[in-house]
Amino acid sequence: MDTVAQRLHTLYRKMDDHFGDLRWWPGDTPFEVAVGAILTQNTNWGNVERAIDRLKGEALLTPERMYGLEEERLAELIRPSGYYNVKAKRLRAFLLFLMTSYRGSMDRMFRQETWSLREQLLQVKGIGEETADSILLYGGKQAIFVVDAYTRRILKRAGFIDGNCTYGTIQRLFMDNLPSDHRLYNQYHALLVHTGKHYCRTRPRCAPCPLRCEDDTCSA
DNA sequence: GGCCAGGACACCA
């Protein structure tokens, strides 16, 4: 019987051999990563890209410039990402935190101890565990594993978890059984999302999915 | 025309 660590390694190898280095997250700067992490909440990434392109097109994708926008104007700019009114509030809450606590500097923010910064981010209204961890891992290169809907779906199908696991339980499953390495966590999570996006929602089976599932529960 | 997408939060029992 393989250990959890061995099984996680096998899962990683199947996906990594199939897809190779995915070079995530799509974003040019840590600030863009943070904005994308908020905009992508329950939203197709293509819609997020539209919103980010609009901000870039107006040369507004900096902490200072976004912080200076009226909420209504910001909401209109990010409209393609959906939930634009709530996301405008959430972006402004993050910007207020960044400007007042770190003078608008992502570098300064990431000098904080990882778990302490995570707690601070979770205090920002609109930033939950997944969003905070995405900012830490992809924006700050901190060794924090990100858990999302695809992660849950694939782990459930692969028999690692049942349907009632908390975010923290799943996160610890990875972090207690893998080396603490942000590059590994980055690629592992990227592979889970990539696999989930392209294969695990198709029926009846997902061959040539790298996971080679033999069941009929691809959209579980 | 319906379903879904890289969540988070308020509200309620």
Next chain:
DNA sequence: TGGTGTCATGGC
């Protein structure tokens, strides 16, 4: 503490 409703666009 856990379940449910709400927020909304765009692709397929």
